[in-house]
Amino acid sequence: MAKSSREKIIRSALTLFLSQGVSQTTTRQIADLAGVNEVTLFRNFGNKYGLLQAVIQSAPTFRTLGEALMAQTIATGDRHQALKTYASECLSALEQAPAFVRSLIGESDQFPTENRQALGQRIEEASRYVAQYLEQTMPTSLFSSERLSGYLGALLVGYIVIESTCDEHHLWASREDFLEGLVIVLLGSTTVSGDSMHYAVADSPLLVQDLPAPVVHQILSQAKAAGTQDHALAYLLFGAGVAPAEIVGVTRAHHLSAKTQHTLHVGDRQVSINQWIWGKRYGSYTSNPLTKWLKSRKDESPWLFIQESADLIALDVDVIEQKWTAWTQNLALYPTTHADQAKQTWCVEMLTRGMSVDNLSILSGVTPEQLAPYLQRAREKAALEQARLLDQKQT
Incomplete structure (x- = not known):
């Protein structure tokens, strides 16, 4: 069997497993989507579960998510x-395939031992990266980094199960609230006093x-x-304050462009996309870099x-x-920038332009407490601008 045909069958199986789950997917559907004879599928993979094992073993998701955590740590220098x-990216990957997640959870007892072992190995692969990260950055903790890494995976899957099966609950206020609490629990130091356990969040x-x-415009x-x-x-990074981890899960359907508004649905919130970015206009609501990109697409x-x-x-x-690295490689004064700085820049701009902290919290998904440093930075920029204007009046 040609390598391209094998890859086509695996990609087709992954597409169907993600969209409708394992049990609802038939080998005939997979073969039809791949454009091959069903006999060819059986000859090379045995049955649907043999193909599922090949999908699990070839999918790079677990490895790339683990590698992304280490890359993010190096890029931002901010362990929180x-x-x-990383946790948001994991959720985004899981949220894109609720049917597949439900299949893995609800039907796993029907899977052959080889499938369960392969899935466990891939999860362990990602978990090792997280454990290495926690070991390097965690303060002294009651639990080992390996155990904490396992807890992280269990909590993320638990979140997806609850959100995909319950219409209403009050366990957390929002996705952002869940992620913030999750990180605080994992990065907080743990101490034991008497019969009780206390958590202290690292400062x-x-x-x-x-x-x-000028750098933004450059x-x-x-x-x-x-x-x-x-x-x-x-x-979008500078005009809507959307972080890279949020952009990866956004679809065309999440974008709305009309004569009176230009908005984007990100997770459980809606954010306006600005026409003006730091004093320069980048089109109108209906004609701007994003709408031009979408109109140019043929796919x-x-x-x-x-x-x-x-x-x-x-x-x-x-x-x-x-x-981002390609765009910023010639910025001599800012050699170590990273894409998350775009959202920070947007937050400061919104506060500088007069938006309240509460309203910015709604749009950004960042709590008012977390926005306190941004408010201070906006005040600093306003003070500098006032000093500049006062100096001009003297000349």
Whole structure:
């Protein structure tokens, strides 16, 4: 069997497993989607569960998610944000395939031993990266890094199960609230006193790393030169304050462009996409870098941003960071920027332009308490601007 045909069958099986679950997928459906004879599928994989094992073994998701955590830690230098971004990416991957998750949980007792072992090995593969990260960054804890890594995986899967099966609950206020609490629990130091256990959150105040307006416009210019999609991506980063980990799960259906508004649904919130970014206008509500990118597309992929491959899959955080590096490689004064700084810059701009902390919290998904450093930074910029204007009046 040609390698391309085998890969086509595996990709087709993965597509159907993700969209409708394992039990609802037949080998005939997989063969039809792959454009091969069903006998060919049986000859090479034995049965549907043999194909499921091949899908699990070949899927890079667990490895790439684990690698993304280490990359985020290096890029941001902020262990809280790095772990939160990683957890959010894991949830995004799980949220894109609720039927597959339900199949793995509800039907796993029907899977052959080989399938269960293969799945366990892939989960353990990602867990090792998380354990290494926790071992390097965690304060002294009651539990080992390996056990904490296992708890993280269990909590993330538990979140997906609850959200996909319960219409209403009050366990957490939002997805953002769940992620924030999860990171605090995992990164907090644990001590035991008498018969009770106490958690103390590590003191790690946020350092706001917003970028000055000329640098923002230079990055947008570089992104425009790189292509229509790059320009649209950079525009969304700076114009809507959407983090890379949030962008990867956004589809075309989440975007709304009309004469009176330009908005994007991100998770459980809606955010406005600005026409103006630090004093410069980047189009109108109906004609801007994002709408131009969407109008130029001829593909049928549902994702708002796609990788340059035959599969037309969504961009991942690593690809976004690679694009960011290309846009910023000539910024001599800012050699170590990262894509998350775009959201920080957007938060500071919104506060500078007069938005209240409460309203910014609603749009950004960041709690008012977490926005306190941004408010201080906005005040600093306002004070500098006032000093500049006063100096001009003297001349």
